[in-house]
Amino acid sequence: MTITLHHLENSRSQRILWLLEELGVDYRIKRYQRDKTTSLAPPELFKVHPLGKSPVITDGAITVAESGAIIEYLVDQYDTGRLRPAAGTSEHLAYTYWLHYAEGTFMPLMIISLLMGKVESAPMPFFIKPVARGIVSKVRSGYLDQNVRRNLDFMESSLDQSTWFCGEDLTAADIQMSFALEAAEVRTNLSADYPNLAGFLERMRALPTYQAALKKGGPYQLMGVTK
Numbered sequence: 001m002t003i004t005l006h007h008l009e010n011s012r013s014q015r016i017l018w019l020l021e022e023l024g025v026d027y028r029i030k031r032y033q034r035d036k037t038t039s040l041a042p043p044e045l046f047k048v049h050p051l052g053k054s055p056v057i058t059d060g061a062i063t064v065a066e067s068g069a070i071i072e073y074l075v076d077q078y079d080t081g082r083l084r085p086a087a088g089t090s091e092h093l094a095y096t097y098w099l100h101y102a103e104g105t106f107m108p109l110m111i112i113s114l115l116m117g118k119v120e121s122a123p124m125p126f127f128i129k130p131v132a133r134g135i136v137s138k139v140r141s142g143y144l145d146q147n148v149r150r151n152l153d154f155m156e157s158s159l160d161q162s163t164w165f166c167g168e169d170l171t172a173a174d175i176q177m178s179f180a181l182e183a184a185e186v187r188t189n190l191s192a193d194y195p196n197l198a199g200f201l202e203r204m205r206a207l208p209t210y211q212a213a214l215k216k217g218g219p220y221q222l223m224g225v226t227k
């Protein structure tokens, strides 16, 4: 069976590419471009999975969507015990936590932030602008900013004592967290305010497998920043 990664440009799919490189398995990449105006995925992705999102993989007759599920599937099938800590250990509990946290808690905040930015910059009649800006400002001050800060503080302190999120060894949960931190990096001053998180990104970018994934994936421009 050959694994196919259905790879949408500038997307979470980059983390699966990195995982595939870490696993050292054979795979092929099918590329998809975002719509130039809306940034949405093209209709061809709906032929792979009904939600039309990326990442999604096919492995023979099997189709798996959702980053966390794809990671679990690939680790189950192809890892040799390196990228997921042994069941029953505290590292495994941390692994499960961060694997779910990235998409369950942190990424929704990044999406709200992205959408608020889009509302602020959307073309609209001049008399609507103050209303739209007022709503965005309320969402930011009443909910978003404090939650983003609390989560960044929490992630930062979680890396006080360890190199990676589950200890001294890189796990697939770190790969899941990579996109969350890359998304945070474009909206906050990570290197000044969150040295542990900036250090994580630096260590990750120095890994040959991360670099190989970047090379295979092509230009990677995350919400305005070229990597």
Ligand SMILES: N[C@@H](CCC(=O)N[C@@H](CS)C(=O)NCC(=O)O)C(=O)O
Pocket (backbone or CB within 6 Å): 008, 010, 011, 012, 013, 039, 040, 041, 042, 052, 053, 054, 055, 065, 066, 067, 068, 103
């Ligand atoms: N929680 C999902 C999110 C999938 C998702 O929203 N992917 C984005 C790319 S980062 C996408 O496909 N966007 C294009 C669209 O919504 O049309 C996962 O982690 O797989």
